[in-house]
Amino acid sequence: MSERRAGVIAYVTSAVTARSADAGAIVAAVLAGTAVGGPAAGGLLAAALSIPHLIGPLAGRLLDARERPGPVLAGAFLWYALFLVVAAVTLPASIIGAAAALAAAGCAGPLVTGGLSSRLASILAARSTADATAADAASVTQRRGQALDALTYGVAGTVGPAAIAAGAVLLSPAGALAATAGLLLIAAVPVLWLPRTHRTAARAAGGGILRVLLTSAPLRRTTVATVGSATALAAAPVIAAALASSRGAAPSSAALLMALYGAGGLAAALLLIARPLSGSPERLVRIGVAVTGVALLLPLAALLAPSAETAIGGVAFALLGASNSALFAATLAARTEYSPPGAAARVFATVAGVKVAGSAIGVAAAGLIAPFGAGVLILCAAGVCALTLTAVALDAAIASRPSRAARSPRTSLAP
Known part of the structure; x- marks a missing residue:
C-alpha cells in the first residue's frame, strides 16, 4: 500500500x-x-x-x-x-x-x-x-x-x-x-x-495568525465568507421548525427536513469526489456564497404552495445541504491554497473557531427572529449571505486598486 x-x-x-x-x-x-x-x-x-x-x-x-x-x-x-x-x-x-x-x-x-x-x-x-x-x-x-x-x-x-x-x-x-x-x-x-x-522557516516564527488573516486579502475574504455563510446557515434548523409550525405539523417533520439537508450535503460531497471543483478557490467561494443565498430562499416556495409544502420543503432543504457542502469544499481549498507555509494548522483552526462563533450568533439570532414567521426568517438568512457577498466583493474591489496591486496573496509569518 x-x-x-x-x-x-x-x-x-x-x-x-x-x-x-x-x-x-x-x-x-x-x-x-x-x-x-x-x-x-x-x-x-x-x-x-x-x-x-x-x-x-x-x-x-x-x-x-x-x-x-x-x-x-x-x-x-x-x-x-x-x-x-x-x-x-x-x-x-x-x-x-x-x-x-x-x-x-x-x-x-x-x-x-x-x-x-x-x-x-x-x-x-x-x-x-x-x-x-x-x-x-x-x-x-x-x-x-x-x-x-x-x-x-x-x-x-x-x-x-x-x-x-x-x-x-x-x-x-x-x-x-x-x-x-x-x-x-x-x-x-x-x-x-x-x-x-x-x-519550513516560517514554522519557527512567532504568532500573528490574526494579522495574517487580516492582511492577506484572499484569506481575509475567505474568512469573511466562511463566517457570514455559517451565520446564515445556522438558521436552517430554526427555519425547518418554523415551516413545521406554520402548517401545524408535528416537530418530527422539522427533523425530517434536517435529515434531507444532511442527505443533500452527503450526496454533493460524493459528487464532488467524483467530479472535483476547478478554478480559483476564491472565485469558488464567492460562487458558493451566492448559491447558498439563493438556496436559502427556496423554502419560501413551500410557503407559497401549501398543498405541496412537504415535498417542496424537502427538495429545498436537500438543495440547501448540497450548496453548503460545495461551499465548505471551496473554503477548504481556499484555506489550503492561501495559508502561509508552516502556518496551515493555525489558519485552519482559527477559521474553524470563528466559524463556530458565527454559527452560535446565527442560531441565537434565528431564535429571536422566529416569532415573526418563517418567511421573515428565510429572508433574513438569505440577506446575511447577500451582505457577506457584498462585503467580499467590496474588499476585492478595494484591494485591486493600483496602490495595493503588488500585495502578495500569501503573507509570511517570518519577521
Missing part, C-alpha cells in the same frame, strides 16, 4: 470517528444539562463546550510546530475524551463543575476540526511526482481530497447526534456524554499513522 493511500485511510478513519464524537458531544451536553437543570443548564453546557473553539490560533500553533502531527492530534483526542468523562461524572452534583470540564474538553475542538483538516494537503501531496507529474492533476487530487474532507464532516454530523440520541435512551444523557469519549479513544489510534510534514 502506498504512503498516500495509507495516510488517506488513516485520516478518514480518524476524522469520521473524532468528528462524530465532536458533533455528538454538543447534543449530549444539551441533553445531559437539560435533564439535570432544565434548558438553561443545557444551554450553559453547550456554550461551555463551544466557546473554547475560539482558541484556534493557540491550538493550531501546537500542530504547526511539530513534524509528526499524529502524537499531537492523538493527545488532543485523549484530552477531549478525559474531560468529557469528567463532565459526565461531575454533572449530577455540579452543573458549574461540568461546565468547567466541558470548557477544558472544548479546547481540543479546534484540532478535531480545522487542525486535522490542515494535514490533509500534505497527505495528498505524498509521492505526487510519481502519481501525477502535471500540476493540474495534483490540483484535482487536492480538490477531490477536500470534497472527501467535507464528506467526513457530513457523515459525522449525521452519525454523531444519532448515536447520542440512541445512547441517551439506552443509557442516560450523562451516560451518552461519557460514551462519546470512546469514539475519541478509537480515533486516537489511526491518527498516529499520519505521515510527517516538512518543517
Whole structure:
C-alpha cells in the first residue's frame, strides 16, 4: 500500500470517528444539562463546550510546530475524551463543575476540526511526482481530497447526534456524554499513522495568525465568507421548525427536513469526489456564497404552495445541504491554497473557531427572529449571505486598486 493511500485511510478513519464524537458531544451536553437543570443548564453546557473553539490560533500553533502531527492530534483526542468523562461524572452534583470540564474538553475542538483538516494537503501531496507529474492533476487530487474532507464532516454530523440520541435512551444523557469519549479513544489510534510534514522557516516564527488573516486579502475574504455563510446557515434548523409550525405539523417533520439537508450535503460531497471543483478557490467561494443565498430562499416556495409544502420543503432543504457542502469544499481549498507555509494548522483552526462563533450568533439570532414567521426568517438568512457577498466583493474591489496591486496573496509569518 502506498504512503498516500495509507495516510488517506488513516485520516478518514480518524476524522469520521473524532468528528462524530465532536458533533455528538454538543447534543449530549444539551441533553445531559437539560435533564439535570432544565434548558438553561443545557444551554450553559453547550456554550461551555463551544466557546473554547475560539482558541484556534493557540491550538493550531501546537500542530504547526511539530513534524509528526499524529502524537499531537492523538493527545488532543485523549484530552477531549478525559474531560468529557469528567463532565459526565461531575454533572449530577455540579452543573458549574461540568461546565468547567466541558470548557477544558472544548479546547481540543479546534484540532478535531480545522487542525486535522490542515494535514490533509500534505497527505495528498505524498509521492505526487510519481502519481501525477502535471500540476493540474495534483490540483484535482487536492480538490477531490477536500470534497472527501467535507464528506467526513457530513457523515459525522449525521452519525454523531444519532448515536447520542440512541445512547441517551439506552443509557442516560450523562451516560451518552461519557460514551462519546470512546469514539475519541478509537480515533486516537489511526491518527498516529499520519505521515510527517516538512518543517519550513516560517514554522519557527512567532504568532500573528490574526494579522495574517487580516492582511492577506484572499484569506481575509475567505474568512469573511466562511463566517457570514455559517451565520446564515445556522438558521436552517430554526427555519425547518418554523415551516413545521406554520402548517401545524408535528416537530418530527422539522427533523425530517434536517435529515434531507444532511442527505443533500452527503450526496454533493460524493459528487464532488467524483467530479472535483476547478478554478480559483476564491472565485469558488464567492460562487458558493451566492448559491447558498439563493438556496436559502427556496423554502419560501413551500410557503407559497401549501398543498405541496412537504415535498417542496424537502427538495429545498436537500438543495440547501448540497450548496453548503460545495461551499465548505471551496473554503477548504481556499484555506489550503492561501495559508502561509508552516502556518496551515493555525489558519485552519482559527477559521474553524470563528466559524463556530458565527454559527452560535446565527442560531441565537434565528431564535429571536422566529416569532415573526418563517418567511421573515428565510429572508433574513438569505440577506446575511447577500451582505457577506457584498462585503467580499467590496474588499476585492478595494484591494485591486493600483496602490495595493503588488500585495502578495500569501503573507509570511517570518519577521
